Amino acid sequence: MEEKNMKEIMEKAEVLIEALPYIQRFNRKIIVVKYGGSAMVDEELKKNVIQDVTLLKLVGFKPIIVHGGGKEISKWVGKVGMEPEFVNGLRKTDAATMEIAEMVLGKVNKSLVQMVESLGVNAIGISGKDGGLLKVDKKLSNGQDIGFVGDVKEVNPKILYDLLEKDFLPIVCPVGMDDEFNTYNINADDAACAIARAVKAEKLAFLTDIEGVYKDPEDKDTLISELPVSDARKLIEDGYIGGGMLPKLNNCIDAIENGVSRVHILDGRIAHCLLLEIFTNRGIGTAILGDKETKFYHE
Numbered sequence: 172m173e174e175k176n177m178k179e180i181m182e183k184a185e186v187l188i189e190a191l192p193y194i195q196r197f198n199r200k201i202i203v204v205k206y207g208g209s210a211m212v213d214e215e216l217k218k219n220v221i222q223d224v225t226l227l228k229l230v231g232f233k234p235i236i237v238h239g240g241g242k243e244i245s246k247w248v249g250k251v252g253m254e255p256e257f258v259n260g261l262r263k264t265d266a267a268t269m270e271i272a273e274m275v276l277g278k279v280n281k282s283l284v285q286m287v288e289s290l291g292v293n294a295i296g297i298s299g300k301d302g303g304l305l306k307v308d309k310k311l312s313n314g315q316d317i318g319f320v321g322d323v324k325e326v327n328p329k330i331l332y333d334l335l336e337k338d339f340l341p342i343v344c345p346v347g348m349d350d351e352f353n354t355y356n357i358n359a360d361d362a363a364c365a366i367a368r369a370v371k372a373e374k375l376a377f378l379t380d381i382e383g384v385y386k387d388p389e390d391k392d393t394l395i396s397e398l399p400v401s402d403a404r405k406l407i408e409d410g411y412i413g414g415g416m417l418p419k420l421n422n423c424i425d426a427i428e429n430g431v432s433r434v435h436i437l438d439g440r441i442a443h444c445l446l447l448e449i450f451t452n453r454g455i456g457t458a459i460l461g462d463k464e465t466k467f468y469h470e
């Protein structure tokens with residue numbers, strides 16, 4: 172065999188061997204993937220994400236996908252002649268918008284099931300309504316009524332455990348019910364965090380449209396690769412975090428402080444970002460760490 176070919180083959184073997192400790196570490200462990208942003212709109216990226224999660228399942232992890240679909244909901248709200256409206260990153264959800272959101276999220280949910288199934292893994296798509304998974308109270312935004320927006324108050328993970336035990340890959344869309352069984356729209360980051368907490372996930376990964384958390388969003392050199400929760404709080408207090416990153420980072424802190432071992436914000440625009448983060452020595456994006464952790468396991 173040519174020397175060049177041999178070298179290429181050896182490099183491939185090394186990449187696989189590098190994955191071994193991570194496969195051992197996460198074997199049978201639950202990993203919650205919050206799937207949203209560009210990686211949902213671009214067909215190629217969508218395929219990459221689904222391939223990654225399917226691979227995680229096939230090597231013995233227990234992934235759960237919690238997906239968004241904000242851009243798709245806004246598209247359909249626009250199509251019926253309404254104007255999408257957001258207050259502090261949350262969609263103002265009147266009855267008509269709720270109906271559209273549930274229809275669109277249901278469609279997105281089944282399209283993800285279809286893709287996973289096409290790769291030979293059995294997936295079940297559910298919403299937070301199924302099996303009483305997500306119980307909500309009405310959420311106010313700084314005291315303002317923003318309609319049927321839910322604040323998760325209780326998670327009943329039984330349905331997820333049952334599906335995982337039967338070897339299905341659960342795919343969850345962020346819709347839930349209140350005590351009167353009314354339908355509510357839930358921010359997908361909130362839903363993913365609540366689910367990761369309830370199942371004490373080993374890892375929670377948020378796929379988004381930015382490299383990770385920056386100290387200064389205007390300066391790409393200020394990307395933070397490891398962020399202890401106390402520093403994260405300080406960044407928020409000092410006003411360095413804005414827009415959709417604010418609820419996301421708050422959810423990261425909440426997850427770490429409530430039993431989720433590893434929390435990551437990853438750039439969903441990078442092909443196979445999940446695999447790169449989980450299976451290689453090079454952590455990518457931003458890892459949020461508990462304050463007691465002095466060293467991240469990738470080192």
Ligand SMILES: Nc1ncnc2c1ncn2[C@@H]1O[C@H](COP(=O)(O)OP(=O)(O)O)[C@@H](O)[C@H]1O
Pocket residue numbers: 207208260360378379380381383384385386387388411412413414415416417419
């Ligand atoms: N310090 C910061 N670091 C990174 N992103 C930030 C920061 N402050 C504000 N942002 C904004 O937050 C956005 C991420 O939130 P969002 O777009 O709502 O994510 P998603 O749609 O994936 O839930 C980034 O694209 C960026 O514009």
Ligand SMILES: CC(=O)N[C@@H](CCC(=O)OP(=O)(O)O)C(=O)O
Pocket residue numbers: 206207208238239240241242244260261262272320321345356357358359360
């Ligand atoms: C209350 C609220 O804002 N719900 C979100 C649910 C979808 C979502 O969060 O989607 P992304 O993760 O793709 O943004 C919405 O209606 O857009």
